[in-house]
Amino acid sequence: MKAFFDSDIWWSFTRSPVVVLSAIVALVCIIGAVFSPLIAPHNPFDLASLQLMDAFKPPSWEAEGDPLYLLGTDDQGRDMLSAIMFGARVSLMVGFCAVIFSTVVGVTVGLVAGYMGGKVDALLMRIADIQLTFPSILVALLVDGVVRAAVPREVHDQIALFVVIFAIGISNWPQFARTVRGSTLVERNKEYVQAARVIGLSPLRIMRSHVLPNVMSPVLVIATLNLSFAILAEATLSFLGVGVPPTQPSLGTLIRIGNDFLFSGEWWIAIFPGIALIVMVLSVNLLGDWLRDALNPKLR
Amino acid sequence: MFSFIVSRILQALPVMFVVSLISFAMFAYVGDPVAIMLGQDFTEAQRVALVRDLGLDEPFFVQFAKFVGNAMQGEFGLSYRLSRPVAELIAERAPATLELAFSAALISLAVGVPMGIYTGLFRHSWLSRFLLTFSLVGVSLPTFLIGILLILVFSVWLGWLPSFGRGDVVRIGWWSSGFFTVSGLKAMILPAITLGLLQLTLIMRLVRSEMMEVLRTDYIKFARARGLPNRAIYFGHALKNTLVPVITIAGLQLGSIIAFAIVTETVFQWPGMGLLFIQSVGAADIPVMAAYLMLIAVVFVTINLIVDLLYYAVDPRLRTGRGAGH
Amino acid sequence: MRLLRMAALAAALTGILASAGMARTVRWAASGDPNTMDPHSQNVGTVTMVLQQIYDSMIQRNRQLGLEPGLAAAWRQEEPNRWRFTLREGVRFHEGETFTSDDVVFSITRALAPTSNFGIFVDTIDRAVAVDALTVDIITKAPDPILPNKLASVMMMSRSWSERNNAARPQNTRQREEMFTTRNTNGTGAYRLQSREPDVRTVLARNTGWWGWQVPTNNGNIDEIVFRPIASDATRIAALLSNEIDFVLDPPLQDLQRLRSQNALRVLEGPEVRTVFLAMDTARDELLYSNVQGRNPFRDLRVRQALYHAIDIAAIHRTTMRGQSVPTGTLFPEQVNGWAREEDVRLPFDAARARALLTEAGYPNGFEVTLDCPNNRYINDEQICQAVAAMWARVGVRTRVNSLPLGPFFAKIQRDDTSLYLLGWGVPTLDALYSFQSLIATRNGAQGDGIWNYGRYSNPRMDELIQRMKVETGDTRMATIREALHLYREDVPSIPLHHQMIPWALRSNLQIPHMANNQPYFRWAVMN
């Protein structure tokens, strides 16, 4: 740990106020989102607690605002701040799970392809190429559309969250696979890996203990940048109305709902979730950008 | 040259095969067409008759071959939602999407490439820093929010530009074009910017990093050491080398414009294929989705082919048969 | 290359000329698009609002929704079961065919076909008989006092055109059939269909040869109507605010305040003859979408009453509808013949009573149920459902709102594939029977009875009253309606919410009479 704080990464981290700020923002977002059930002022999912008479309250600093609702309420009387916190929770959860999913799939495929080489490599990379030809948002939409058609609506609502995670995750693995394969090819031919082979270590073990650690830093960079992509993809799907189920509104869902009130003076219903989304994604992007530069000093 | 194209087309075949297989699987197995077409009250005889009519009792590969055969003639059956031939629907919508994508691509390239070159060359100027920050905000802004904000500012507050639709279109054969009317062009501006912005920032960042990569190469150092003027180094040597990878990735990015058009078209109620597709996803209208998938695959394969040809034109190493150094 | 450029230039010029032409064009938007152009296939407002500009009926509505001669210049009930209609002379269809009694016989027969969705307007008709080219007799199975009211909704098609194009029977939308009439029209009306791209735009052009332009009240001066569906509320209103649209049929309620404050815009307000209510499956022994096993809670009157009591209609009126609704306790608004103030009384909002009733009925912990809800059909339909769901949650009935676009929504409930749904019902005939017959009567296969009764409510006493309504006249009939209304209040076959108000938003230079049936009649529209 001490080594970490002494490292170049930590140094370049502390050197950039923007990066520190975005890390703090990201952390606040994550904490606010993860612990929203504990710290949110209201529970927007508890239908029974909604008071329709409290609908359309502006933010508390406005003339008609209610101190009870800091950022105002939506058309059903939901507290916007709580809705945003819960929404961010859904957005982040989908984002993280999707990235983990694509990382696991992508890294595995990349390692196998790079290590085995030959026909396995050619086949796997051909699949990745084919998928890369399709924009990931389209893949996600298609997966969602197919599942929607394949399962009854009630079942779909129950598994919708997983479908979205799967759809976004599956749309992004080739990036990881390609990078990892590239690094694996390089590592594979290095002496220590050759040596490990010669002394008869199992391929699995070699990959895990020798190849994997060396490909982790590009993977980390891609994963970070992909997190922002995944969050945006989820928001986009939800905005289009095909993402997470309406019972678990994400930030994208909130923006879609708020969009209807944008011109009627109730701007806060769309603007606050929009700001939350942008701030979250921007801070993740800044972190990812910095991480890429920090792990790849020659690019600076 | 000819054999190059042929080999590329041959390579595209498996892609098309896989895509049509997925398409077919969606078409044939998802959402049970028989149940959908029969509705509530039917007799067993009716069901069997329909199964036979649709050819669903035939072996898999026969059905698949028929599907591919029909698809090649543009025949995808009726939309479940609109009760109209899918091919007709798509043909009606395709010009809107393609014109929008074309305009967005033009914007993103015409602005993104110069910005990328500039920020790659003058890395420390304040303008570069500004553009980089701008690009980061650009990739962090979801497309739909950009669209909403543009509508709010330019349509509602300022009243300069239309907020939805294509304006007046001119028919040229079966193609409908918005390029020849004032209202069509005005209607194009906001959606094209919305759609192009993300690609613009991506292309800018791509060009920038490629430019920086190229500027670090030995042949650029050597060009400097030979005392060539900066103009010749940057725009002669560096740019051309930058373009090689940029062409590939920009080609793919431009392809994804067509996909992102789905979002833009929803926000601007742009009557293109994307709007059709999203309505179909919502309504589980499988024939439309399958046809759209096939069409997009064709578009992408075409884009890839064009990219390869450009690559071929730019990089002499490919022209001598075997690629050295790759 | 040169040639191509010339062609493009020419095309561009044509386009510019067309756009800068002198024609008075109304650009009109609504959230939904008609899903067919067949005049007898879908009895839905979004279809009618376009088709009634194109097709005429024998009897038409005037500006007060009263009746006036249409294609029939005169009519008379010759015998209790026989009506005689004298047709207008010299009327031609848009494609040139002369309109004759044969077309009337054809159209009525077509509306009677099994695939017709307009059966309710012709349910009492036995047959139509052409007496001569301009005279038609309509024979009813039983005396039908409101036949002219119903015929005001039956559009007249050309027999030769329809048969030539294999469209002798209405398109079957349930089986996803496409036929010629899905996209083509040939009416006698004030406007003809010039072009149509489903979901994109529908252009109507003035039919200068329309017989009605001779009638002084038809003072419309619109040359062209461009209809565009814009599903997104925000986009629709942005388009109006930025002068891309002249007329929005269904402006979102939340934007009214802002629209009123604009000088260039006007908001026309008025009630619609349309009542929004919640109906539930009272037929099955076990609900399709609920966690209750082995019994159907909605068959228990106490449960229906409990759900009724749990609704805070004042909150919905104030917040969800922003005042644009008339809360009601009955099946239709006062414009409808048969309405009675004493029967328009709601069960009061009383959550405690609701919980008590649920406990009494054996659901002390409530239950779960799914509420099917359209999200682009009625004013704030989805929001109403969500508000209701929250209110029911407070008495323990955990309600999942399943909101769908109108196409899938209607398809779903029309398959009886629902446990609970929200519906809004307009009354084009302005007579009580229409609502009772469609919504409350037992579905018995007869034309019109119970065809929109997707909860399959069935009450023999109610059915008897409805059958009597069909044949009785005068005070006897009024008393029957009154009794049916009272039974409706007591037995709660559905939970009424409100009559919707239908504000229209338009540019100030456009005048069009606001109609309680939410139908714009462009023959009366004037643009300065």
Add this chain to the structure above:
Amino acid sequence: MSLLQVKNLRVEFPTRRGTLVALDDVSFEIAPGEVLGVVGESGAGKSMTGAAIIGLLEPPGRIASGEILLEGRRIDNLPYEKMRRIRGREIGTIFQDPLTTLNPLYTIGRQLVETITTHLPVGPGEAREKAIGWLELVGIPAARERIDSYPHEFSGGMRQRVVIALALCAEPKLIVADEPTTALDVSIQAQVIAMLKTLAREKGTAMMLVTHDMGVIAETADRVAVMYAGRISEIGPVRQLVRHARHPYSQGLMGSIPPLDRRVERLQQIDGAMPRLSAIPRGCAFNPRCPRVFDRCLVERPELMDAGTTRASCWLYAEGAPA
């Protein structure tokens, strides 16, 4: 007068842990037509010196103090545009790896022609003839046909010949050749060096030949500078320095010269390794490895001083050194 004079050159790299001194107090001269060999281990500062002379130090590296003079003119502080005109025209450069120094997307002819027309007052046609002439001079067979070939159509050795042609084609007075043969096959190295040497002699071009290959130096150079940890540790005529090196480091190096012209992979004769720039010891930088280290070496840094036939920076040659 010397062609090139480098006086007390100091190059620094600012980093987060303070400033690294990459070159410190480097001084030498090159006479017209003279070949100066610069040797030393990787990281000793050989290439850095070359880069400083042509004014192409990689940022953030910068010349902190000292002067570089070409024919008596200072060139280290010239504005970019003026310095550009000197590069190629007055000082030619040859880089190490011929596979990467040529732009793969342009024909070699185009690259030659643009260099010639940049610096010499000739039209494109004449420049092309000159280019063909240079290709013939550097030994490209069928130069007239091959001038329109792309770099990847040549072998490594041939490409380095093209690079040499590019460096010479504007007829510079000085060539900075940074490890010109290291990347080539051993069998070709000798040919290329021989060609380079002959050409330089014919044209009267002076050359700074950076290499770690003592064999090449012994055969080609007139004088040799030995660099260690950013400083010149010894400089003198090639014969003296090879045979009678004075500095203990040079002695170690020379001990490693194989009897024949064979490339030496590593200078392993001296124990230990050159210190990193961030950890240069106090006193003489060589002191941890020096077999003849004594007190003064640990505290005071030696300047270049006369050491008989050569000049060396070693306290052994100062007054009062232990015998």
